[in-house]
Amino acid sequence: MYDVTVIGCGVIGAGIAYELSHYALSVAVVEKENDVACGTTKANSAIVHAGYDPEPGTKMARLNVEGSNMMEGLCKKLNVFYKKAGSLVIAFDNSDMDILKELLERGKQNGVKDLRILTKKQTLEIEPGLSHEIVGSLYAPTAAIIDPWGLCIAMAQSAVLNGAKLFLNSTVGEITDEGGFYRIKAGNNVIETKYIVNAAGTFADKINNMVAKPFFRILPVKGEYYILDKSEGSLVSHTIFQAPGKFGKGVLISPTVHGNLIVGPTADAAEGPEDTSVTAQGLEKVMKTALRSDTHVNFRESIRNFAGVRATADTRSDFIIDASPDAPRFVNAAAIKSPGLSSSPAIAKEVRSILESIGLVCEEKDFFTDYRRETLFKLMTAEEKEKALKSNPLYGRVICRCETITEGDIRSVLNGPIPPVSIDGVKRRCNAGMGRCQGGFCGPRVHEILSRERKVPMEEIVQDRADSYLLTGETKMGRMENEKL
C-alpha cells in the first residue's frame, strides 16, 4: 500500500514525486510511456516565465512567480541547465506599448522583481539585432531559459533514489475506490494507494473522471516550433516575445540552454491529446511572425521542427490544483499549460500542502540525497576531464560528433536511477543526437551501445516511445558474416 500515487511523470508529476520523497512516505509514480518527460515536458519553449502574464490573484500568477524564484536554486542543486537570460516583450506601436504597461502593472501586482519598460534605444542596446520597427519593450531580468526534460529527469531520478517507486509503461486503465484506499490498474500493475495525485497532463480529465465527477475537459492546444543550429544560437541573448494581442502570447525567439535558437510556438487546436504533428501552415506562421521581431532569423539553419500540446481546460483559464470536491484523497494538478514548467517547483509544494490539508501526514526525512545530473565531459574542467578519463577511458571516445558527447557520457547516464531504454531517452539525458546531424551518425552507435549495455537485441531497441521500432530483422546475409569480418 502506497501513501501517495502520482499519475503522470512529466515535469509536474516528477516535481510532486520529488517533493513528496523528502518526507517519510511511500510514493508511487505511474507513467504510461517507457520513460519520464515524454509529453508536454519535452516539447515546449524551454523557458521560465518571469510571471507578468497571469491575471493577478490567480493560482497561476502566484505559482509562476514562486516557481520562477525557486528555479535557479533547484537547478543548481540538481545540476540542470538553467540561465537567467531575461526576457523582452517588444512593442511595435502605441497600442502595443499600452499592453506592455498593463503587463508591467500585472507583473508588479504578481510580485515580479526588477520588471521595467525600456525605450527603443535601450532595447536595441541590449538586443541590437531586433527589428528597428520596435518602439519599446518590457524587460524582465528574472526570466530564464532551462532544460525542461533535464529538470523532469533530475527530479524523477532523485525521487526514485529516495525511495519512490516508478512504474513505466503503465497506462492507467481503471481506478476503484476500495473504501479508505484506491486500487489502480496500470498496465500490468495493480497499485493500492491511500492518496492519488492526478498529474496526467493532456489526459488529466480522463483520470479525474475515473474517480470524480467530470468538471473540466482538456482541449489540447498545439504549438509548433523550429530549432535552429548552434550557429544561430547567439542571434539574441534574451527571450524575445511580441506584445500579446490578436495572435495570443505570440511567437518567441530565444536562445536555448543547449546553445541553439528556438522559434515558436503557434497556438492551434490539436486533434487530440497526443497530436504533435507539425503542419506546413503552422511552420510558415512561425517563420513569418518571428521575422517581424528579428529579420535575421536564418531558417535555413533549421535542424528540427516539433510540436507540443498544452493541457488547456475548457471551463477555466487558471490551473486546476485542488483536492477533489467529491472523491476523497484525490488531488488534481490539472490544466497545467504555460507557465506550467515555470511553476512546477511551486506546484509541487502546493500539492503537498493540499495533501496535508486532507489528512496526509508529512514528516521530513533525516536523509535526502539529490541525484545531480551527470556533468557532460565537454563541460568538465581540465582537472575533471583528466580524472574522468582515468576512471573511464571511454570518455575519450566521441560518439556524437555534433555535440561532442563521449561514450563515457552515455555509459554514465545508462547507470542512472532511471536508465534510458530508447535512443531518444539517451538524447534527453546527455544530448547525444541533439545536434545538427540529428543522430544521423551517432544514432546507430548509440543503438549499439544501448543494445550491448542493456543486453537487449538490437531489434528491440526503440527510437523513442514503445513500438517506435527501428529495425525489422536481419539482412539476408545476417549478422554472422558481419561478425566474422
Add this chain to the structure above:
Amino acid sequence: MKNYDVVVIGAGPAGLAAACEAYQNGARKILVVERDKEPGGILNQCIHNGFGLHYFKEELTGPEYAGRFEDMLKKTDAELMLDTMVLQISNDRQVTMMNPRQGCFTVQAGAVVLAMGCRERTRGAIGIPGTRPSGILTAGAAQRYINVEGYMVGKRVLILGSGDIGLIMARRLTLEGAKVLACVELMPYCNGLNRNIVQCLNDYNIPLYLSHTITEIKGKRRVEGATVSEVDKNRKPIPGTEKYFDCDTILLSVGLIPENELSRNAGIKIDPRTKGPVVYENMETSIPGVFASGNVLHVHDLVDFVTAESQHAGAAAAEYCKQKTEGKAGSEPCIKMVCGSDIGYTVPQYIRPERIDKSVDVFFRVRRNFSTSSLDVTSGGQKLISYPRGHMAPGEMEHITLPKQLLNKAAGGEITISAKEVQK
C-alpha cells in the same frame, strides 16, 4: 608537444590519398587521424561497385577502393591514429585531439589537410510536415545499418530525394527483399548520376517522381504512411495532386553538407555556395598551411575525383612544409573565379597564376539541365575560350582545364565561367 610535417584529419578516401601523396612528395612525419575504428570512411559501407573506373580503370567496391589506399599508406611511414577525434585546430596549426588510449593531447603540424568529408541533410533541415515517428532515416544511416551492421530498416520504403546514396539504397533494399515504392524528388531533375537512375531505379521498376515532395508523414510510433504531392515552379505543393503511400520507412537523400565545424572554429573562410573552405589552386584554405580536399571542400559524385583532388592537396601540404611556397603570401597576383550564368560554384575559388606549371583544373556544377551546350570562359567582357559540351546536369560535376597562358590574359584579376544552351 609532438611535431609532425603533415597532419591529415580523416582517413576516408580524401585523407588516405592526401597522406600517401604527401609522403611521395617528401613529407616524412605524417599523422592521419580518424574518428572511426578503421580507415576508409564512408567507402566502408558502400559495398556496391562502380568505384575506381577513372583512377584504377576497373570497377571496385567501396571497401576495395579504400583498401588499395590503405595498403599504399601502409607502405609509407605515416602514422594512422584510429578511434581519435580532432577537437580543435588553431590558426598556427596546432591540432588537439582525443581518444580512449591517450586522452586529450595536442600536436604541432607543419601543414594540415582537412579531409573530414560531409554529412547528410536531415528532416529538420527541410521541414516535412506530419508526425515524428521512427522509421525516418537518412539513406546513409540505412546503408550503415544494412551493409555494416547487418540489419534491415524496414519493409515498405519511400525515398525522398534523388541523391546517389538514395538511389543506391533503393536497389540495395530491393535486393534485400524490401518493397521500394517510389523515389520522390522536389526538383524537376534527378540529383544523382544518370547511371544510378538506370541501374538502381529503372532496372527494378521503381518509379521516380520529379517535381514531387512529401507533404505529410503519418504514424504515431512508427511511420504508417506518407502523402506525396506534385509541386509547382516555385516548389509549392499543388492541391489535388496528393498520392498516398502505405509505407513503414522513409529514407532521405536530400543533399550532403561538407562537415566544416573544425574549419569554422579555426577561422577558415567558408564559401556559402559549397559550404566548404574557399581554396586556392593548390587546395590551400584562407589559413596558410591548411589545405582541404574531398567532400569537406565540395560534395563530389565520384571518389576518383576525390582522390585526384586530395593528391593535389597532399602534395601541396608537403611542399608547404619544405617552406618552398612561403614568402610571397598576399603579394602574389591572384585571379578570382567568378560564377557566370547557371554556374553554381567553382573549386578552386582563387588561382595564383605564378604557381601554375602548365594548367589548372577548375571544378564546378551547373544549376540546371542542358542538352547541347557550351562553357564560356571570359574575362573583362572578353571571351578567352569556349568549351563545347553535350548534356550537362546539376547532378554531374563538370570541370575544365585552363592553360597557363590563358590565365595571363585575365583582365582585372577575374575569370568568369558561364554555361549556355547551343542551338543544334
